[in-house]
Amino acid sequence: MSRQPLIAIKEPVADASAAGTARAAAPERDDRVQQQSLLHRFMGRPESASIAGALLVFAIFGYAASGSGMFALDGILNWQTVAAYLGIISIGACLLMIGGEFDLSMGSMIGFAGMMIAIPPLYFHWPVWLSVLVAFVGCLALGWLNGYLVIKTRLPSFIVTLAFLFILRGLSLALSIHFTNRTIVSGIGALAAEDWLAGALFVGTVGEDLFNWLAAHGMVAMTSDGTPVVHGVPKVILWWGVLLVCSSLVLSFTRIGNWIYAVGGDANAAKNVGVPVKAVKTSLFMFTAFCACLFATLQVCDIGSAAADRGLQKEFEAIIAAVIGGTLLTGGYGSVVGASVGALIFGVVQIGITYTDANSDWFRVFLGLMLLVAVIFNNFVRRRVTESR
Amino acid sequence: MASEYILELQNVSKRFGSAIALRDVTLRLRRGEVHCLLGDNGAGKSTLIKTLAGVHKPSSGAFRVDGAAVEFESPRQALDRGIATVYQDLALVPLMSIARNFFLGREPVKTRFGVFPALDTATMAEVAADRLRNMGILIRDANQPVGTMSGGEKQCLAIARAIHFGARVLILDEPTAALGVRQSFNVLKLIHHARDQGISVIFITHNVHHAYPIGDTFTLLNRGVSVGTYAKDAISKDEVLDIMAGGTEMQKLMSELDGVAV
Ligand SMILES: Nc1ncnc2c1ncn2[C@@H]1O[C@H](COP(=O)(O)OP(=O)(O)OP(=O)(O)O)[C@@H](O)[C@H]1O
Ligand SMILES: [Mg+2]
Numbered sequence: 001m002s003r004q005p006l007i008a009i010k011e012p013v014a015d016a017s018a019a020g021t022a023r024a025a026a027p028e029r030d031d032r033v034q035q036q037s038l039l040h041r042f043m044g045r046p047e048s049a050s051i052a053g054a055l056l057v058f059a060i061f062g063y064a065a066s067g068s069g070m071f072a073l074d075g076i077l078n079w080q081t082v083a084a085y086l087g088i089i090s091i092g093a094c095l096l097m098i099g100g101e102f103d104l105s106m107g108s109m110i111g112f113a114g115m116m117i118a119i120p121p122l123y124f125h126w127p128v129w130l131s132v133l134v135a136f137v138g139c140l141a142l143g144w145l146n147g148y149l150v151i152k153t154r155l156p157s158f159i160v161t162l163a164f165l166f167i168l169r170g171l172s173l174a175l176s177i178h179f180t181n182r183t184i185v186s187g188i189g190a191l192a193a194e195d196w197l198a199g200a201l202f203v204g205t206v207g208e209d210l211f212n213w214l215a216a217h218g219m220v221a222m223t224s225d226g227t228p229v230v231h232g233v234p235k236v237i238l239w240w241g242v243l244l245v246c247s248s249l250v251l252s253f254t255r256i257g258n259w260i261y262a263v264g265g266d267a268n269a270a271k272n273v274g275v276p277v278k279a280v281k282t283s284l285f286m287f288t289a290f291c292a293c294l295f296a297t298l299q300v301c302d303i304g305s306a307a308a309d310r311g312l313q314k315e316f317e318a319i320i321a322a323v324i325g326g327t328l329l330t331g332g333y334g335s336v337v338g339a340s341v342g343a344l345i346f347g348v349v350q351i352g353i354t355y356t357d358a359n360s361d362w363f364r365v366f367l368g369l370m371l372l373v374a375v376i377f378n379n380f381v382r383r384r385v386t387e388s389r
Numbered sequence: 390m391a392s393e394y395i396l397e398l399q400n401v402s403k404r405f406g407s408a409i410a411l412r413d414v415t416l417r418l419r420r421g422e423v424h425c426l427l428g429d430n431g432a433g434k435s436t437l438i439k440t441l442a443g444v445h446k447p448s449s450g451a452f453r454v455d456g457a458a459v460e461f462e463s464p465r466q467a468l469d470r471g472i473a474t475v476y477q478d479l480a481l482v483p484l485m486s487i488a489r490n491f492f493l494g495r496e497p498v499k500t501r502f503g504v505f506p507a508l509d510t511a512t513m514a515e516v517a518a519d520r521l522r523n524m525g526i527l528i529r530d531a532n533q534p535v536g537t538m539s540g541g542e543k544q545c546l547a548i549a550r551a552i553h554f555g556a557r558v559l560i561l562d563e564p565t566a567a568l569g570v571r572q573s574f575n576v577l578k579l580i581h582h583a584r585d586q587g588i589s590v591i592f593i594t595h596n597v598h599h600a601y602p603i604g605d606t607f608t609l610l611n612r613g614v615s616v617g618t619y620a621k622d623a624i625s626k627d628e629v630l631d632i633m634a635g636g637t638e639m640q641k642l643m644s645e646l647d648g649v650a651v
Contacts, residue, residue, distance in 0.1 A: 253507040255496045258485075264494055265482035272444060272480040273550075274465035276496035332484040382484075 028304045046326030047338030049377050053324065053370065054341050057348050065355035073220055074229045075355070077237075082162055083347025084240035085295060087340045089314060090321035091240075091247050093293030094339035097322055098251070100264035100331030101150060101157035105164035106318055110311025111172040113139050113296035118188045118306035126189070129197035130261075136293050142168070143289025147282035157285075165315065172308040186303040189304025202301040205232030236298045240340070243291070247336045260284065265332030320367065321346055324374045328382055345370065392456025395420050395558060396441060396472070401450030403436055405588045410436040413450070414615045416608055418558065423580060423626045425600045426623030427632060428610035433594050435477050437610065438491055438560045441591070442474040443467035465494065477562040478591075479547040483536030487528060490535050491517035494576050520549040524575050528577050540567040545575075552579060560591045565599055577603055 061070060069075045089106055096103055116135035117125045148166060150157045176183050193199040208231055214220040215228035222228055251257040259280045261269035271277045274357035292311070300306050323329065324345060325338025349367065396418040403411040410618045411433045418424050426434050439445045440452070443461030452459055454470055461467050464474070481490050489496075492513050499509040514531035521528055528538075534545060544567050551559055561580070565573040580590050580603055594600050600607070607624060609616040609632050616632075 016412050052545075208432075249505070253509065253510075255506070257596065258489055258493065258496055258508065261485055261489070262482050265484045269478070269480035269482050270493065272442070272474070272476055274468045276463070276465070310486060328484075384529065 005172050034355055039283055046335045046381070047332060048326070049374065050325045050338045050341040050345070053374075054345050054348075057345050057352075061348060061356070064358070065352055068355040070352055070355040071247035075351075077230055077234065079347040079351035080237055081347075082351055083344045084234070084237040085299065086317055086346050087240040087343035088243055089234070089288075089291050089295050089318040090296075090325070090339040090343045091336045092288035093315070093318035094253065094322035094325065094336050095260060096245060096284045096326050097319070097327045097329070097331060098228070098264045098334045099281055100267060101258045101281060101284065102161060102319065103146060104144075104148065104158065104161040104315045105168055105287045106288055107170050107311040107314035107316075108165045108168035108172065109139055109142065109289060109292040110296045110299070110314055111306075111308055112142075112168045113293040114300050114306035114310050115172050115176050115185065117297060117300050118185045119176065121191050122185060122187060123179055128192050128195035130280055132297055133200075135297065136290070138205065139289040139293035140147075143286035144282060146289070150285070151278050151281060169308075174307050176306075183308040184305055185307070186305035188300060188306065192301045192304070194374055198297070198301055202235060202298050204236060205234050207232040217336065234302070236302070239294060239298065243294075244336060244340050251336060261332055290337045294365050305324060316348065320371050321383040323378065324370055326374070326378060326381070328378055329375070330382065343372075392453070393420070394418055394425060394453075395455060396591075397453040397456070398437070398440070398447075399451040399453070401440065401447045402435075403440060403445055404448045404478075410613055411440070411447075412612075412613045414610070416615065416618070418589050419606070420589055421584055421587045421593055421605050423584050424606045424608065425604035426591060426593045426608050426610065427600065429612075431612075432610040433613040433647065434452040434610055435562055436613075438474060438501070438591060438593065439476075441467070441558075442472060442476075442560060468494070468554065471556030472558040472560065473551040474560040475544075475551045475562060475564050477566075479543055481535050481543055481547060484534055486532045487521070487535055487546060488513040488517040488531040489539070490518070491531075491553070495554060500565070501523045516545075516553070518547075520553055521545060524549050524579070525572055528568055530555065540574055541569055544568055545572060546575060548579070552583065555583075555588065558591070560590045562593045563595065563597065564592075565594060573599065597626065597630045601629050607632075 019082065070079070089110075093103065093106065110287030113135045116138055117128075117131050120131040120134070121128050142164070146157070146161055149155075149160045173183060176185060189203075193203045211220055211228045211230055212231055215222050220228045222231060239329075251260060259270065259275045261273050263277045263280045266278050267281075292314075295314070296306075298312070299310065322334065322339040324342035325335060325340065327334025327339060346367070349370075350363050353363050353366075394417045396416075398414060398416045400413045400415055401411060402413060414433075415438060416424075416426075416437065426437065428434050436445065440447055443464040443466055446460065446462075449614070452461075454472075459470075467474075482493065485493070488510065497508045497509040497512050499512075501507045518528055518531045521542075526542050526545045529544075535546065538546065544564060546560065548564050548576065551561070559580075561576075565576050568576065577599060580592060583590055584605075592604065593598065605621055606618060607629060609619045
């Protein structure tokens with residue numbers, strides 16, 4: 001296929017009088033180009049409002065929780081960890097929403113995947129790496145099934161994945177009762193730590209040497225037994241970072257990213273110009289399933305147990321984080337950086353409130369308000385962009 | 390190349406459930422001709438060209454490209470054969486930028502850091518702005534969302550895109566419907582230019598002043614059935630107008646209306 005212009009019109013297309021008209025219109029247009037200041041361009045990005053929101057939240061807690069240790073190193077890692085868990089699934093939810101679909105089964109999939117990881121090693125003597133691998137394959141298959149059903153039935157993904165919200169939650173409960181006679185399966189922590197795969201990728205922290213060195217030089221506080229209060233950076237934070245960098249590069253700078261925006265913006269138009277709409281959507285469902293499984297793996301390895309009610313309402317938190325980050329509910333617009341900032345706001349507020357005198361029930365009130373403001377703002381942005389001048 | 394025709398539909402029917410949009414339609418597109426497709430609203434013109442573009446699969450009948458039977462699974466396969474279409478609904482994504490829309494589905498890629506296949510955004514913006522300028526549309530910024538363009542500007546973008554990628558066949562579904570006089574003139578000029586380069590064009594319009602001067606062949610559809618195909622020398626402008634306006638009955642009405650006005 002050729003990318004060469006097929007018809008290059010060398011001579012000016014318009015006749016003299018028409019060219020005159022065009023020239024008369026030109027200066028006005030040029031003026032408007034010059035008005036595009038850096039601030040203006042930043043304001044045009046989907047994540048700008050969430051970054052402003054995050055600064056506001058930091059300011060509030062910097063004041064309300066000053067001197068409480070919230071912004072000491074261990075405090076920071078505390079809310080960063082909460083944000084990282086949510087960040088991982090909000091990136092998946094965000095990409096899928098940009099692609100024009102929802103996955104309400106993410107939370108249930110976290111519980112289900114946790115059981116898939118914990119039960120086989122404890123009850124059937126599988127190595128942990130194998131059960132982790134099987135859990136990922138299983139979740140990807142479920143993600144594919146979500147996508148397949150949405151595409152085949154042409155029903156809203158909201159309904160199809162709502163069905164899986166119940167199916168997977170019910171299965172987690174029923175199967176854990178069936179195999180183990182309980183709904184919380186514990187004792188997997190030690191097995192995971194010894195496992196080559198889980199131990200290397202999911203369990204514990206990184207940078208212990210660095211923190212020991214920092215502690216020895218007085219830059220990190222030490223406990224009474226001489227170890228630093230912070231052993232290292234939890235691996236979940238690194239996973240979040242890696243996922244964020246990779247997904248935002250893909251979204252902004254690759255063909256796949258272009259296609260994700262297109263299938264969410266107008267699936268029919270995308271199909272008509274040759275974008276493989278079904279493949280893109282199915283892959284996005286598989287990616288959210290991957291994120292849910294990653295969440296579950298990290299959580300099981302960290303806590304050392306799986307429970308059938310894990311991940312309850314996480315699908316909503318992930319969607320809320322994405323919306324706070326500027327992603328449109330109608331698809332076609334958004335950013336994973338924004339979704340991650342949304343997750344960060346979540347973590348700061350949820351953990352920050354415990355550092356203040358305020359009752360932690362206010363957490364939900366605050367988030368609800370945040371969501372409302374974000375949705376109203378996003379709607380305004382969409383109208384500005386989609387309505388003809 | 391054996392066949393005289395680049396595209397050929399033979400006795401093609403298309404059903405949507407129980408509704409019959411096309412019935413036994415035969416349409417042959419010669420190399421390098423401008424073929425006008427005429428007919429009332431709902432006659433099946435868009436359905437016909439969507440079949441050619443790979444959006445719809447014919448319910449029955451034969452579809453040949455270069456004389457060889459084809460079955461397009463998707464518009465992508467038609468595009469890969471050099472058949473580009475301007476759809477009536479334009480197939481633009483309003484939230485995406487002009488440059489991204491222009492290259493949607495056929496993005497140029499440049500390898501960065503030796504491994505990362507990144508979009509060549511500079512080329513995309515440059516080419517898109519340039520092709521639009523050729524059509525008489527000046528844009529402020531190729532990175533502005535398409536949703537902010539006017540209807541006519543959007544139409545020009547869709548046409549510019551099809552011309553850029555339509556290597557052999559260009560299908561235009563009412564491309565001049567929302568255009569100003571100068572832009573319509575540009576589109577006709579582009580069609581003319583395309584024919585000079587040996588590109589075959591299927592042109593749908595309701596405007597006889599656009600269709601007659603540029604068309605070589607005229608096919609009339611009526612309620613999903615092909616009424617006939619006429620070469621230009623076999624039909625006058627008035628006859629085309631007659632066909633488009635629905636025949637003598639319409640003319641009678643017109644003269645009656647004139648009478649009232651006078
Ligand atoms: N996807 C579809 N499902 C069901 N019916 C359809 C579909 N697409 C078209 N039709 C029907 O097929 C008939 C022909 O429609 P089509 O869009 O091809 O008309 P047209 O000749 O392009 O009209 P216009 O001049 O208004 O663009 C109409 O009756 C329409 O309702
Ligand atoms: Mg039509």
